[in-house]
Amino acid sequence: MIGKHCILELCECNSVKLDDEAFIRTTIQMASKVAGAQLLNLITHKFVPQGVTGLALLAESHISIHTWPESGYAAVDVFTCGDQTMPDKACQLLVEELQSKRHSLKTLRRDTPVMISNALIN
Amino acid sequence: MIGKHCILELCECNSVKLDDEAFIRTTIQMASKVAGAQLLNLITHKFVPQGVTGLALLAESHISIHTWPESGYAAVDVFTCGDQTMPDKACQLLVEELQSKRHSLKTLRRDTPVMISNALIN
Numbered sequence: 114m115i116g117k118h119c120i121l122e123l124c125e126c127n128s129v130k131l132d133d134e135a136f137i138r139t140t141i142q143m144a145s146k147v148a149g150a151q152l153l154n155l156i157t158h159k160f161v162p163q164g165v166t167g168l169a170l171l172a173e174s175h176i177s178i179h180t181w182p183e184s185g186y187a188a189v190d191v192f193t194c195g196d197q198t199m200p201d202k203a204c205q206l207l208v209e210e211l212q213s214k215r216h217s218l219k220t221l222r223r224d225t226p227v228m229i230s231n232a233l234i235n
Numbered sequence: 236m237i238g239k240h241c242i243l244e245l246c247e248c249n250s251v252k253l254d255d256e257a258f259i260r261t262t263i264q265m266a267s268k269v270a271g272a273q274l275l276n277l278i279t280h281k282f283v284p285q286g287v288t289g290l291a292l293l294a295e296s297h298i299s300i301h302t303w304p305e306s307g308y309a310a311v312d313v314f315t316c317g318d319q320t321m322p323d324k325a326c327q328l329l330v331e332e333l334q335s336k337r338h339s340l341k342t343l344r345r346d347t348p349v350m351i352s353n354a355l356i357n
Contacts, residue, residue, distance in 0.1 A: 115303070115308065115310060116301075116310065118242070120240075120343065120345075122345065122346065153280055154278050154280065154290075156276050156278055156290070156292055158275055158276065158292055160294075166292055166296070166297070168276075168278070168290045168292050168297055168299075170278055170280055170288055170290050172282075174288070174299075174301055174310075175288070175290055175299050175301070177290075177296075177297050177299070177314070179238075179296050179297070179314075179316075181237070186237065188237060188238065188296075188314070188345045190312070190314075192299070192301075192310070192312075194301075221242065223242075223244065223310045224244065
């Protein structure tokens, strides 16, 4: 398996935090750390009138967060490669830090087409 | 629906192109354009001894590419929001530009948990 890709939908989050670019940056840094990943670069963008996007380039792939404060919603991806990383821990941290009261987590294995016939493992 | 997330596995690609950071940058810029998306920021990283990661921050979400030249493989995500973008066109361009002879494309809808019970639409 090349990697594990967690697709996380966070609902009923704290809207103030979802719209706080500095908070999103710090939270992505924390998420990288608890996942056991190496953060190589991090870019964020604050949209007008609301919303933040954060993209973390990891040695082991990436974390992305897109927020819709007006809906209390964030779309998160945590994609990590290798056996040493724990993307589930990053997801759990994001649920807690963004104070999501309702979430959905799906995990895909990323691999060559021959290997992904059973791509949805959770 | 918040957005459409294309998960693309590219196999049997041109390994030289997969390892060419400048080529990956240019290709992501082209992919953003054909998708009808607005590219706000683009970061890339060249790994040693091989491999490139590219992350594009779009006004409409993101594009990510992670390459394994030694396997001829690239893991691609094209996540766009709104009705005006065409992530499928970006995927088709990436298949062609990276000269993938075999690929797999899955499309997820991204939305709040209530709405994603039928998340896999393709």
